[in-house]
Amino acid sequence: xxxxxxxxxxxxxxxxxxxxxxxxxxxxxxxxxxxxxxxxxxxxxxxxxxxxxxxxxxxxxxxxxxxxxxxxxxxxxxxxxxxxxxxxxxxxxxxxxxxxxxxxxxxxxxxxxxxxxxxxxxxxxxxxxxxxxxxxxxxxxxxxxxxxxxxxxxxxxxxxxxxxxxxxxxxxxxxxxxxxxxxxx
Numbered sequence: 001x002x003x004x005x006x007x008x009x010x011x012x013x014x015x016x017x018x019x020x021x022x023x024x025x026x027x028x029x030x031x032x033x034x035x036x037x038x039x040x041x042x043x044x045x046x047x048x049x050x051x052x053x054x055x056x057x058x059x060x061x062x063x064x065x066x067x068x069x070x071x072x073x074x075x076x077x078x079x080x081x082x083x084x085x086x087x088x089x090x091x092x093x094x095x096x097x098x099x100x101x102x103x104x105x106x107x108x109x110x111x112x113x114x115x116x117x118x119x120x121x122x123x124x125x126x127x128x129x130x131x132x133x134x135x136x137x138x139x140x141x142x143x144x145x146x147x148x149x150x151x152x153x154x155x156x157x158x159x160x161x162x163x164x165x166x167x168x169x170x171x172x173x174x175x176x177x178x179x180x181x182x183x184x185x
Contacts (some may be wrong), residue, residue, distance in 0.1 A: 001049070001050050001053035001055075001059075002047050002048070002049050002050075003021055003023065003038075003047065003048045003049075003061050003063070004045060004046065004047045004048060005019060005021070005038060005045070005046045005047075005063035005065070005081040006044050006045050006046075006078075006081065006112065007019065007044050007045060007046070007065045007078070007081070008077045008078070009077065009111060010077070011077065012044075012066075013044025013045075014025070014044050015040055015044055016040065016042075017043060017046065017065055017067070018038075018067045019037075019038045019046050019063050019064055019065045019066075019067055020035040020036060020037055020064050020067045021034070021035055021038050021048045021061050021062070021063045021064075022034050022035040022038050022061065022062050022063075022064070023035075023036070023048075023050060023059055023060075023061045024059065024060050024061070025057055025058070025059055026058040026059065026060065027057065028059075031052075031059075034046050035064070036050075038063065038065075039066065043076060046063065059083070059116040061082065062080055062081075062082045062160070063080065063081045063082070064079065064080060065078070065079050065080070065081075066079055069180050097175065123153075126143055126152065126153075127143065129146075130143055130144050130145065130146060130148075131143075131148050132144070134157070139156065139157045140154045140155060140156055140157060141154070141155045141157055142154050152171075
């Protein structure tokens with residue numbers, strides 16, 4: 001997690017400092033090595049990447065622009081800046097996109113929609129890549145698994161009026177029409 005600080009001198013960004021950051025855990029467990037030296041990243045900004053950061057733990061931090069020793073003339077507009085582990089965009093992305101979609105099943109949520117879309121995409125891939133057969137005895141269209149050993153989905157064959165269809169060699173279609181609005185055959 002990157003902790004950042006911004007320093008100004010007479011209202012202008014102040015590069016070239018050597019600030020330190022004192023990181024503390026809210027649960028009072030000591031943070032080994034603190035305070036740490038911050039890196040000057042330019043334009044008055046300074047950063048420290050706390051590699052032991054745990055998003056389940058709350059932290060606070062104080063950045064000292066003097067690095068503990070006052071300069072001959074205090075020209076900094078503010079010696080101390082402070083903050084905590086506010087959520088960063090990278091943390092949000094990791095928390096959302098690295099989360100298993102299977103954990104999100106509440107109807108109407110984004111996670112639920114992702115699961116439905118993923119299942120639909122898997123079905124489309126199966127339709128494109130796997131074997132489809134017609135069973136004339138049961139009047140069904142069958143989708144087989146990747147190995148061709150098991151039927152994974154079956155659809156009844158019906159005529160345009162939704163009446164059960166009878167499959168004979170004479171009336172086997174050369175193509176299988178798909179009603180794209182309701183996703184039925």
